Amino acid sequence: MRDLVKQYGNRLAVDHLSFTVPDGQIFGFLGPNGAGKSTTMNLMTGYLGPTSGEILVDGIPVTKEPEKAKRCIGYLPELPPLYMDMTVEEYLRFAAQLKKVPKSEREAQVDRVAGMTGVDQVLGRLIRNLSKGYRQRVGLAQALLGFPKVLILDEPTVGLDPKQILEMRTLISQLAQEHTVILSSHILSEVQEVCDHLLIIHHGKKVAAGEPAELERSLSGNPALEIVVRGEGEAVQSQLALLSGITSLTQHDCPEANCCAFRLESTPDQDLREAVFQTCARQGLPLLELRRDTLTLEDIFLKLTSDDVEEERDESSQTRSKEEKEAEQ
Numbered sequence: 250m251r252d253l254v255k256q257y258g259n260r261l262a263v264d265h266l267s268f269t270v271p272d273g274q275i276f277g278f279l280g281p282n283g284a285g286k287s288t289t290m291n292l293m294t295g296y297l298g299p300t301s302g303e304i305l306v307d308g309i310p311v312t313k314e315p316e317k318a319k320r321c322i323g324y325l326p327e328l329p330p331l332y333m334d335m336t337v338e339e340y341l342r343f344a345a346q347l348k349k350v351p352k353s354e355r356e357a358q359v360d361r362v363a364g365m366t367g368v369d370q371v372l373g374r375l376i377r378n379l380s381k382g383y384r385q386r387v388g389l390a391q392a393l394l395g396f397p398k399v400l401i402l403d404e405p406t407v408g409l410d411p412k413q414i415l416e417m418r419t420l421i422s423q424l425a426q427e428h429t430v431i432l433s434s435h436i437l438s439e440v441q442e443v444c445d446h447l448l449i450i451h452h453g454k455k456v457a458a459g460e461p462a463e464l465e466r467s468l469s470g471n472p473a474l475e476i477v478v479r480g481e482g483e484a485v486q487s488q489l490a491l492l493s494g495i496t497s498l499t500q501h502d503c504p505e506a507n508c509c510a511f512r513l514e515s516t517p518d519q520d521l522r523e524a525v526f527q528t529c530a531r532q533g534l535p536l537l538e539l540r541r542d543t544l545t546l547e548d549i550f551l552k553l554t555s556d557d558v559e560e561e562r563d564e565s566s567q568t569r570s571k572e573e574k575e576a577e578q
């Protein structure tokens with residue numbers, strides 16, 4: 250994806266976004282509600298046209314050769330377009346036909362994707378009678394028909410219960426053995442475990458990218474220290490304030506009697522743990538607790554995207570709310 254821009258009226262939903270998804274990876278596309286994830290995914294699948302920029306899928310330009318590019322992609326939209334009055338089997342056969350799977354291969358493909366996604370036990374049931382988790386599996390089975398190289402899954406775990414989320418995660422990991430998987434979420438913990446690479450977007454812009462562990466390391470910065478010392482607050486504070494490299498020293502409530510608690514922040518290259526220990530020891534102030542307050546990837550994600558408040562969608566545009574989209578199903 251090169252320098253991709255998508256504008257709805259005067260609203261910039263995707264703002265000069267560039268990234269590459271290496272073959273065979275599970276690529277997590279993360280951002281709060283309204284960050285531009287669905288728009289980007291719809292651009293990748295050719296469902297929407299970009300305002301500017303270029304998208305190549307397996308080297309094929311989506312805007313110039315949409316049919317060819319689409320054959321490389323299996324797409325599970327946020328709200329899979331299922332036909333409630335069809336049985337699972339009827340729906341999958343219909344989807345195979347739409348995807349131009351050769352007639353002679355349809356039955357075998359339907360059986361195979363049903364087996365892969367665990368809907369083989371419910372092939373004869375009406376979709377309307379399936380649980381949300383099973384409907385999601387049917388949507389995934391549909392995306393797998395034709396065995397495309399790339400699977401694009403928009404919020405595949407939204408609305409599922411914790412057990413279904415775990416099952417969906419396992420399924421995605423299995424699919425990644427044969428496909429490149431791009432999946433979006435607004436919940437970090439849902440993608441952190443399964444993804445090889447994360448891209449965090451906010452207001453349509455890239456704000457961070459990398460392997461989850463690498464992102465945590467590089468963005469967590471210098472951890473603050475939380476300490477509890479036996480002694481009188483002012484005396485302890487005056488000693489700690491002398492430490493070199495300290496940038497912030499805040500006293501907070503301490504539930505223990507005759508003790509005080511502080512949070513210390515320091516310049517990026519400073520590790521103050523030893524100096525704190527030595528100072529307390531020299532002054533005869535028992536250091537009861539010393540803990541590094543390291544930022545987790547969740548903290549970093551919230552920090553990077555914290556000012557997000559989704560603005561009201563423009564009434565004049567043809568936007569449909571999720572409720573409206575759901576009602577249509």
Ligand SMILES: Nc1ncnc2c1ncn2[C@@H]1O[C@H](COP(=O)(O)OP(=O)(O)OP(=O)(O)O)[C@@H](O)[C@H]1O
Nearest residue numbers: 257262281282283284285286287288562566567568
């Ligand atoms: N058809 C449209 N017309 C006008 N604005 C739109 C349209 N579709 C999306 N937007 C706006 O574009 C921005 C990005 O929306 P998008 O649905 O891509 O975000 P998202 O990250 O997928 O959010 P969510 O997790 O809530 O689905 C939002 O500000 C949204 O209001």
